[in-house]
Amino acid sequence: MTKLELLPAVDVRDGQAVRLVHGESGSETSYGDPLQAALTWQRAGAEWLHLVDLDAAFGTGDNRARIAEVARSMDIKVELSGGIRDDASLAAALATGCTRVNLGTAALETPEWVAKVIAEHGDKIAVGLDVRGTTLRGRGWTRDGGDLYETLARLDSEGCARYVVTDIAKDGTLQGPNLELLRNVCAATDKPVVASGGVSSLDDLRAISSLVPDGVEGAIVGKALYAKAFTLEEALKAVSA
Numbered sequence: 001m002t003k004l005e006l007l008p009a010v011d012v013r014d015g016q017a018v019r020l021v022h023g024e025s026g027s028e029t030s031y032g033d034p035l036q037a038a039l040t041w042q043r044a045g046a047e048w049l050h051l052v053d054l055d056a057a058f059g060t061g062d063n064r065a066r067i068a069e070v071a072r073s074m075d076i077k078v079e080l081s082g083g084i085r086d087d088a089s090l091a092a093a094l095a096t097g098c099t100r101v102n103l104g105t106a107a108l109e110t111p112e113w114v115a116k117v118i119a120e121h122g123d124k125i126a127v128g129l130d131v132r133g134t135t136l137r138g139r140g141w142t143r144d145g146g147d148l149y150e151t152l153a154r155l156d157s158e159g160c161a162r163y164v165v166t167d168i169a170k171d172g173t174l175q176g177p178n179l180e181l182l183r184n185v186c187a188a189t190d191k192p193v194v195a196s197g198g199v200s201s202l203d204d205l206r207a208i209s210s211l212v213p214d215g216v217e218g219a220i221v222g223k224a225l226y227a228k229a230f231t232l233e234e235a236l237k238a239v240s241a
């Protein structure tokens, strides 16, 4: 069986690596220098890094220089997220040499532009489907942006290569992933799905791994690693079977 990819997360706010609860601005716990955090995950054997510019996502500025420094320092694959909404921010993101970018708000607010960049860049573009229930949220998860399954059908028809699916109610809470949501999204698309939000234990990762045959390709892990619920080495071993 194909093994689940693990993507340790480095979310950057005000130049620092942080974790939020439910993605809410103001709920930050700080974990220091983002480059050190990213290098720690790389040294521990990560093959991917999920790197988020939270200020760009919230519209409170950006950490573009810091994010570029981290992405360029990595020898592993990097998925870049947060505030990529137009040609300039996409060009800056791709110029870091990242493996792919994750579009969120743009897929809800400027669907024509997203269709165009999917056609131009193929699997360098993933779309983040960040949901409460089945309602998508944009602008740093602060505004409603339409129905999950209608948007998914539209993006599928435009050739979107991959989806990063986050249950906002679970994100940063260590309450376990929303497996039902993952199953439902996998049933609605043939494209690979990356699970995000709520992982709390090695058993959670094993449960997500059991969905690889359904179409789950990877899992993003944030809070659990920073809170030392398990090590990245243990996580990689747990999904390697």
Ligand SMILES: O=C(O)c1ccccc1NCC(=O)[C@H](O)[C@H](O)COP(=O)(O)O
Pocket (backbone or CB within 6 Å): 009, 010, 011, 019, 020, 023, 024, 050, 052, 054, 057, 058, 081, 082, 083, 104, 128, 140, 141, 166, 170, 171, 172, 173, 174, 196, 197, 198, 199, 220, 221, 222, 223, 224
């Ligand atoms: O990814 C974004 O663009 C984003 C925007 C606004 C708030 C949060 C955002 N991302 C958060 C993440 O990608 C988390 O790192 C990830 O879901 C990990 O969650 P957890 O394992 O529950 O800490």
